[in-house]
Amino acid sequence: MKVRLLTSLLMGIALFLPAAAQNAAQELPSAPSAVQQNNQPRPAPPPQATPPAPQSSGGQTAVTKPAQSEATPAVPAQTEQSQNAAARSAEPASNPPAESPSQDDAVLTLRRTVNEVHLVFTVTDKHGHYIKDLKKNDFKILDDNKPPEEIRSFRSETDLPLQVGLLIDASNSVRERFKFEQEAAIEFLNQTIRRKYDQAFVIGFDVTPEVTQDFTDDTEKLSVGIRMLRPGGGTALYDAVYYACRDKLLKQPQAGPMRRAIILLSDGDDNQSHVTREEAIEMAQRAEVSVYTISTNLAGSGGHGDKILERIAEATGGRSYVPFQITEVANSFAAIQEELRSQYAVAYKPAAFRSDGHYRTIEVQANLKGLRVRSRKGYYAPNQ
Numbered sequence: 001m002k003v004r005l006l007t008s009l010l011m012g013i014a015l016f017l018p019a020a021a022q023n024a025a026q027e028l029p030s031a032p033s034a035v036q037q038n039n040q041p042r043p044a045p046p047p048q049a050t051p052p053a054p055q056s057s058g059g060q061t062a063v064t065k066p067a068q069s070e071a072t073p074a075v076p077a078q079t080e081q082s083q084n085a086a087a088r089s090a091e092p093a094s095n096p097p098a099e100s101p102s103q104d105d106a107v108l109t110l111r112r113t114v115n116e117v118h119l120v121f122t123v124t125d126k127h128g129h130y131i132k133d134l135k136k137n138d139f140k141i142l143d144d145n146k147p148p149e150e151i152r153s154f155r156s157e158t159d160l161p162l163q164v165g166l167l168i169d170a171s172n173s174v175r176e177r178f179k180f181e182q183e184a185a186i187e188f189l190n191q192t193i194r195r196k197y198d199q200a201f202v203i204g205f206d207v208t209p210e211v212t213q214d215f216t217d218d219t220e221k222l223s224v225g226i227r228m229l230r231p232g233g234g235t236a237l238y239d240a241v242y243y244a245c246r247d248k249l250l251k252q253p254q255a256g257p258m259r260r261a262i263i264l265l266s267d268g269d270d271n272q273s274h275v276t277r278e279e280a281i282e283m284a285q286r287a288e289v290s291v292y293t294i295s296t297n298l299a300g301s302g303g304h305g306d307k308i309l310e311r312i313a314e315a316t317g318g319r320s321y322v323p324f325q326i327t328e329v330a331n332s333f334a335a336i337q338e339e340l341r342s343q344y345a346v347a348y349k350p351a352a353f354r355s356d357g358h359y360r361t362i363e364v365q366a367n368l369k370g371l372r373v374r375s376r377k378g379y380y381a382p383n384q
Contacts, residue, residue: 115353116152117143118288120160120259121317121364121375122343130342131371132156139373141348142363148348157345160259162198163215163252164189164340165244165289168226169266170204171235174296177326178231181265181296186223188263188333192340193219201248202226205240206233207272215252237266238273238280241291241312245280250287257345260289261318263336265329267296268305277308281315285359286380290318292339294332298325317376357383 119141123131136154141147166185174181193200195217202213202225213225241262249260262284270277284291293309306322313320319339321332350360361378 115349117148117348117350117362117379118257119346119348119362119364119375120157120290120343121346121373122339123366124372124374126370126372130338132158132342134344134366134368136346138367139344139346140365140367141346142361142365143348143350144352144360145363146351149351149353150349151346152349153345153347155345157257157259157343158341160257160343160345161255162192162200162340163249163254163258163260164192164198164200165203165248165262166200166222166226167203167205167209167240167244167262167264167266168229169206169235169237169296170229170231171206171233172231173235173267173269175231177296177298178229180326181329182226182229184330184333185263185265186226187330188337189222189226190219191334192337193217193222199252201244202229203240203244203248204229205236206231207236209236209240209243211248215248234272235266235270236272236274237264237268237270237308238275238277240264241280242273242275242283245283245287245289249289250283259340259343260287261336261340262289262291263333264291264293264309264312265296266293266305266309268293268303268308270308277311281312282380284312284316285376285378288376288379289316290376291316292318292336293320294329294336295320295322296329298323315377317374319374353381355382357381 123134125131133156136151141151166189168181168185170178189200192198197217199215199217200222201211201215202222203209203211212228213222216222241264244262249262273280291312293313295306295309297303297305306320310320312318319336321335323329323332357380359378359380362375363377364373364375366373
């Protein structure tokens with residue numbers, strides 16, 4: 001009897017277990033649908049070792065990247081949605097914006113920019129006093145002997161930013177008065193250069209030009225650059241002017257209308273240059289630089305060196321100063337400072353202009369009698 005009851009109990013348990021398992025399986029959450037799977041980020045593939053880069057055949061040793069270590073986390077793979085979005089953003093736009101300029105417009109803009117001359121000049125009366133209140137109709141401008149096709153702007157400028165190069169003759173011929181000239185030059189820069197507005201550099205020259213202070217608006221650094229100069233050797237004056245125009249001022253960027261000038265302190269006697277005087281003048285004209293000269297000859301004007309300095313200044317729209325005694329050097333610097341702050345600026349479109357690289361003359365005349373206009377004598381048209 002007991003054996004039959006035990007047997008029946010075991011058979012009941014065997015029948016109950018499959019049914020319970022089936023009910024438990026029905027209560028588990030179902031697997032995600034196919035759409036849900038596409039919206040879920042896919043697991044990142046296992047990191048793979050990066051194959052070594054091939055050796056270079058050009059004579060240089062190729063650098064191979066080490067294989068990625070297992071400790072380095074792999075970059076998560078993009079979802080299909082993000083991959084599709086990236087692919088769409090990488091496709092070029094079929095319809096460019098209507099505002100974008102065409103290639104022809106860009107060329108025309110360049111031509112309009114080239115076909116404009118910017119000129120700075122000063123006006124003095126018969127006593128040498130600066131006249132600052134004249135109007136556009138008080139002047140006549142001739143470009144290659146023809147009036148401009150159009151005057152685009154005219155204004156009196158007393159505050160133009162300056163880019164100034166101070167060139168100091170450090171040859172043996174100026175040894176006796178060199179110290180005083182240094183101090184006068186330092187005072188000039190302290191009075192002229194304004195922080196965050198003007199810039200200047202210092203070059204001393206004997207056989208070769210030497211930059212002792214590059215472009216800066218810090219007058220303390222400029223003063224140190226001047227005091228570093230020591231006299232000795234020959235005189236390569238033309239090389240110094242040529243170098244300062246070509247390698248310094250011509251390469252210095254301009255953010256707008258600006259006055260470029262060189263202050264040249266020398267006796268004018270060149271005996272070491274590789275370029276000629278006229279080549280130095282031409283480079284100054286190409287860089288649109290006015291050269292102001294201060295003679296260190298104290299025997300009076302009229303000597304050979306003074307005539308050279310006068311020629312350089314006259315051809316570039318600057319001015320030549322010949323002090324009769326050493327104390328007048330400071331007065332010459334003060335006069336240059338006043339002139340740099342007393343000028344007119346005009347922009348015009350020349351008539352019959354051609355981009356042929358030729359030299360074009362400039363002449364500015366005042367319609368009022370007794371006035372003298374000082375400007376550069378011409379410029380070189382750009383090559384096409």
